[in-house]
Amino acid sequence: MGAALPLGDPAPADGRIPDAHRPDPETDFGVYLHVPFCRVRCGYCDFNTYTAPELRGARQDEYADTLLREVALAREVLAEAGPLRPARTVFFGGGTPTLLPAGDLARMLDGVRDAFGLADGAEVTVEANPDTVTDDVVAELARAGVTRMSIGMQSSEPHVLAALDRTHDRENVGVAVRAARAAGLDVSLDLIYGAPGESLADWRASLETAIAHAPDHISAYALIIEEGTKLARQIARGEVPAPDDDLQADMYELADELLQGAGYGWYEVSNWATDAAHRSRHNLSYWRGADWWGFGPGAHSHVSGLRWWNVKHPAAYAQRLALGSSPAAGRETPDADQRALERVLLETRIREGMPVAALAPGARLRVASLVADGLVDGVAAIGGRVVLTRRGRLLADAVVRALTDDD
Structure with missing residues (x-):
């Protein structure tokens, strides 16, 4: 259920932004929409996500309406703080956003569009598990205004997927890519390297498979062992080996060599794209210090040097919004x-x-x-x-x- 929230100052119930942090109208504004649901918890994951037994009163079928209450609150708060800015990027992350019906995701995007507007050419990304992607789902998302799909491939090798507790059918990666392409979406594939039992040859096979799918963008992240995860406990008990730093370094060098050789240029330590137009503008906005509002339980936001984060559990998040209060748990000014x-x-x-x-x-x-x-x-x-x-x-x-x- 994710790492602990940071310490900080109490956040006001009305969510008001202090005058000292009034937004600069020239600073880009983005939106992150957190969908905290997963069918199965992956052993390495410490994101703020929940399987069905962990929801304890929160309901997936009510989630879109709950999040839209925060969108309405955000519009009020930002309108009071200064001129509203259209969202230049929108990113549905998780969890597994595509566990929700495509219509719910479309309503959430419509809420953002109605509250703030979308800039011309806005980048709208949805993360997806390959098993949840169909032609109909992608077509509906494209009609709603989604422009980009980020597909969690992680590996092409069954034993590596098993080590990561990934349950998707590896053949469905190609199905998802073709569906996204047919709907006119840009495609990104996410990979993880350094899993227990993964060899350099395994990693090469995953890279070559990813390249063969011809996505516009590839992310490759070194496996990090996060405290409190199932994988951390397995390593502590000696059941599986910890990642080997030297092997992970070799894997990174191989990734950079193969990806650049295939026409993917690196633009961030863990990210490569076919050209500048296909870089993740949403993630670049984080690295460049832009403003964004993160919606959903545990989501983090940043506006003009002020940062805040929401309560973690979906039930607590829904309860606060039902009472007309901000879901923010705390905030800070570095x-x-x-x-x-x-x-x-x-x-x-x-x-x-x-x-x-x-x-x-x-x-x-x-x-x-x-x-x-x-x-x-x-x-x-x-x-x-x-x-x-x-x-x-x-x-x-x-x-x-x-x-x-x-x-």
């Missing part, structure tokens, strides 16, 4: 040092990198040594930007430490 650290952490992950001039004076002096160590691109550094090399992407945390240590 100080200048925290914002500087976060900027380095996020901007160095993307291909454009970050301006050398934005670093503290001492950190600027360390850029040359990072170039010498092969972690930062020398040509980009001469041009005034910190851009990671492939080796630098593998050691991104070390680069961030070097650029944020106290002078």
